[in-house]
Amino acid sequence: MLDLLRKIVQEVNAAADLTAVLELIVQRVQRAMRTQVCSVYLLDEEQHFCLMATQGLNPEAIGRVKLPPGKGIVGLVAERAEPINLEDATVHPAYRLLENTGEEKFHAFLGVPVIHQRAVLGVLVVQQQDKRRFDAGEEAFLVTLSAQLAGVIAHAEATGAVIRSAQNSRKDQDRLFAGVSAAQGVAIGRAVVIAPPADLRAVPDKVARDIEAELAHFSQALASVRHDIKVVGRSLSRHLRSEEQALFDVYLRMLDDNALAGEIESRIRQGSWAQGALRDVIQEHVRMFSAMEDPYLRERASDIRDLGRRILAYLQQASPVELQFHDNTILIAEELSPAMLGEVPTDRLVGLVSVHGSGNSHAAILARSMGIPTVMGVVDLPYTRLDGRELILDGYGGRLFINPSDDLSEAYREILRGEELVAAELATLKDLPARTLDGYQMPLWVNTGLVADVVRSLERGAEGIGLYRTEIPFMIRDFFPSEQEQTETYRRQLSAFHPRPVTMRTLDIGGDKALPYFPIEEENPFLGWRGIRVTLDHPEIFLVQVRAMLRAMEGLNNLRIMLPMVTSVHEVEGALKMIDQAVAELQEEGLELQRPPVGVMIEVPAAVYQVRRFARRVDFISVGSNDLTQYLLAVDRNNPRVAGLYAAYHPSVLRALEHIAREAHKENVTVSICGEVAADPAGALLLMAMGYDVLSMNATNLPRIKSAIRKVTLQQARQLHRQIRGMDDADRIQQLLHSSLNEWGLGSLSRPDSPVV
Numbered sequence: 001m002l003d004l005l006r007k008i009v010q011e012v013n014a015a016a017d018l019t020a021v022l023e024l025i026v027q028r029v030q031r032a033m034r035t036q037v038c039s040v041y042l043l044d045e046e047q048h049f050c051l052m053a054t055q056g057l058n059p060e061a062i063g064r065v066k067l068p069p070g071k072g073i074v075g076l077v078a079e080r081a082e083p084i085n086l087e088d089a090t091v092h093p094a095y096r097l098l099e100n101t102g103e104e105k106f107h108a109f110l111g112v113p114v115i116h117q118r119a120v121l122g123v124l125v126v127q128q129q130d131k132r133r134f135d136a137g138e139e140a141f142l143v144t145l146s147a148q149l150a151g152v153i154a155h156a157e158a159t160g161a162v163i164r165s166a167q168n169s170r171k172d173q174d175r176l177f178a179g180v181s182a183a184q185g186v187a188i189g190r191a192v193v194i195a196p197p198a199d200l201r202a203v204p205d206k207v208a209r210d211i212e213a214e215l216a217h218f219s220q221a222l223a224s225v226r227h228d229i230k231v232v233g234r235s236l237s238r239h240l241r242s243e244e245q246a247l248f249d250v251y252l253r254m255l256d257d258n259a260l261a262g263e264i265e266s267r268i269r270q271g272s273w274a275q276g277a278l279r280d281v282i283q284e285h286v287r288m289f290s291a292m293e294d295p296y297l298r299e300r301a302s303d304i305r306d307l308g309r310r311i312l313a314y315l316q317q318a319s320p321v322e323l324q325f326h327d328n329t330i331l332i333a334e335e336l337s338p339a340m341l342g343e344v345p346t347d348r349l350v351g352l353v354s355v356h357g358s359g360n361s362h363a364a365i366l367a368r369s370m371g372i373p374t375v376m377g378v379v380d381l382p383y384t385r386l387d388g389r390e391l392i393l394d395g396y397g398g399r400l401f402i403n404p405s406d407d408l409s410e411a412y413r414e415i416l417r418g419e420e421l422v423a424a425e426l427a428t429l430k431d432l433p434a435r436t437l438d439g440y441q442m443p444l445w446v447n448t449g450l451v452a453d454v455v456r457s458l459e460r461g462a463e464g465i466g467l468y469r470t471e472i473p474f475m476i477r478d479f480f481p482s483e484q485e486q487t488e489t490y491r492r493q494l495s496a497f498h499p500r501p502v503t504m505r506t507l508d509i510g511g512d513k514a515l516p517y518f519p520i521e522e523e524n525p526f527l528g529w530r531g532i533r534v535t536l537d538h539p540e541i542f543l544v545q546v547r548a549m550l551r552a553m554e555g556l557n558n559l560r561i562m563l564p565m566v567t568s569v570h571e572v573e574g575a576l577k578m579i580d581q582a583v584a585e586l587q588e589e590g591l592e593l594q595r596p597p598v599g600v601m602i603e604v605p606a607a608v609y610q611v612r613r614f615a616r617r618v619d620f621i622s623v624g625s626n627d628l629t630q631y632l633l634a635v636d637r638n639n640p641r642v643a644g645l646y647a648a649y650h651p652s653v654l655r656a657l658e659h660i661a662r663e664a665h666k667e668n669v670t671v672s673i674c675g676e677v678a679a680d681p682a683g684a685l686l687l688m689a690m691g692y693d694v695l696s697m698n699a700t701n702l703p704r705i706k707s708a709i710r711k712v713t714l715q716q717a718r719q720l721h722r723q724i725r726g727m728d729d730a731d732r733i734q735q736l737l738h739s740s741l742n743e744w745g746l747g748s749l750s751r752p753d754s755p756v757v
Helices: 001-013 018-033 072-080 136-165 210-240 242-254 260-269 275-291 295-318 362-370 405-425 453-458 471-475 483-497 531-537 540-551 569-588 611-615 626-634 639-643 652-665 683-692 699-710 714-724 732-744
Strands: 036-044 051-056 085-086 110-116 119-128 174-176 182-184 186-194 329-333 349-354 373-374 389-393 397-402 444-448 465-469 502-505 560-561 598-602 619-624 670-673 693-699
Touching: 001 018, 001 136, 001 275, 018 036, 018 051, 018 119, 018 136, 036 397, 051 072, 051 119, 072 085, 072 110, 072 119, 110 136, 119 136, 136 639, 182 349, 182 362, 186 349, 186 405, 210 242, 210 260, 210 295, 242 295, 242 531, 260 275, 260 329, 349 362, 349 389, 349 652, 362 373, 362 444, 362 453, 362 699, 373 389, 389 405, 444 453, 444 699, 453 471, 453 483, 453 699, 465 483, 465 693, 471 483, 471 569, 483 502, 483 540, 531 540, 531 569, 540 560, 540 569, 560 569, 569 598, 569 611, 598 611, 611 619, 611 652, 626 652, 652 670, 652 683, 652 714, 652 732, 683 699, 683 714, 693 699
Parallel strands: 186 329, 329 349, 349 373, 444 465, 444 693, 465 502, 502 560, 560 598, 598 619, 619 670, 670 693
Antiparallel strands: 036 051, 036 119, 085 110, 110 119, 174 397, 182 373, 186 389, 389 397
């Protein structure tokens, strides 16, 4: 049964479009369950369940027969969101005969809902003439299959809508794809898709600019693959039997002009670029062979897939795609990386979209730092179809619109005009302190990582750097930077902010931050080898970095060193010992310096309950609220499936933050916070009320936070904190914060209401 399930899902995954997906489903399920009818009903735009495919009912009813919500047994399955298994459906109170389908002769009924991300997409039904209840094994099979196919159906449905919208179909105007808000703001622009190398699934649609050039590139790639196969065949000829050697001849025949090559060239002549033509032809053949009953022929699907990857690799090597950035580029990738952001001309970049990842990934944090509206975790987005398409990105609501109508575009332009007015007002606050109406002054620092962050931060009136992500310079290189290179990089940060303090976090890799030249392969990287654990295990890396920091601060003395991901006193003492060693070495070399202030980041629950022990050994405490929230709530912040469970205002998170500030102050040690909660006006007011000494955030949000602080009293913030301390639901806390901001006249500083579609 498991093999059968796997085969059906594999075939359906390879189907070209929604119609093919649904036809395959009903054919394969009817055959596998030996039943007389299998049908799929999907929810349409009018919220009716429409018969979209059937094997056994009247095919002319497809697309015509519809059930209103809650009507019929199909509607009941969807309403209950659970299977209904009936011996005789015709006697059930909810039974409703569907005219012109021929279903009146069928009695046995089993329907299961098709659910994707908590939404019911449709109902999968099997029927038989006999009066009998489908057994437990049959029901389990259909439920399991439905769960596995839900994502495929959702993706195929979305892809079909995108293709239709390319023809400016009014039906598919304002096509919406939901994700997770990663950086607030609105962007109206055109898509540029970045595809990973040698991945056929990720090849985007493009029109050939020069058909003859595309044909030449394909011919060259084909010749290279043929040569490779012949070389491998000859080198293995002594070790293979004649029938095994014949497999290489099969490979070569597949590449003949009358086989794959001819079809690909035909597609290129019709206007497709070579990589897109290759993708389409290979996928069609893989789909065809995967559906075959004969095991030998079915295995040829993997051979064709392998040939496709080989040709694609040569195509990408021979004609590397030079991305053409529009003046209003919205960059789309399967998974955005921090290194990717560093390669894009920021003056042309207006928005970012990532199919995977969440609003708290490090790519998202950098996007916020750069002030670029970003949506992540748009898991159903058929991104390869979007290159060059007009889009609207709503970074407030985590929404992406394709083929936007004039009305929707104008509504979002109005939001953009409002943002410009707010930005102009906030720009006047640059040289003013973040002081409350009753005279309490709150230091506001920034989080940096890119060179451009320095200028942006100073322009917005930052008073220091609370977090400089030293891993960014490591991530944009092909090898570890030397001590001299690091010294020059750190000196630029320290000089630009002098005499303001600059807090440099020691190398924090692992988790979702990988170095291409120092890969860390783990099944659970967020609970693995990361942060201080890596650098303590590699003192040669840690000491070089600390020496570079110390050399960079000579004569400036505004450096603070921060240790990430600490969980024990032993780690802190080990790191302090090596920092002292680096100081002593440089003093012996003639540098005049003393050990700078050293602090630790509180990011894991174990550290929350050792704050006082840490405070007795270090000079300051800083909270990394993003990771702390992730670990407290057991929510992977890069997983869009659980992004809705990541709640910065969860009662347990707020209690932990309050506890940390109180414990640090018992040891007379300052406590700061450099997580994203500090970049939210409501969060900043709460943290101020809890007693945090410094708030550090991305430069883009600093003016908003300053404005919020200047318009309230410390007593108002403390009163709000007291109200929230007694609440036990994150959503209600969020609602109270939102209403309080509006009451205090701070509504313009929070997210605007997105247009209703």
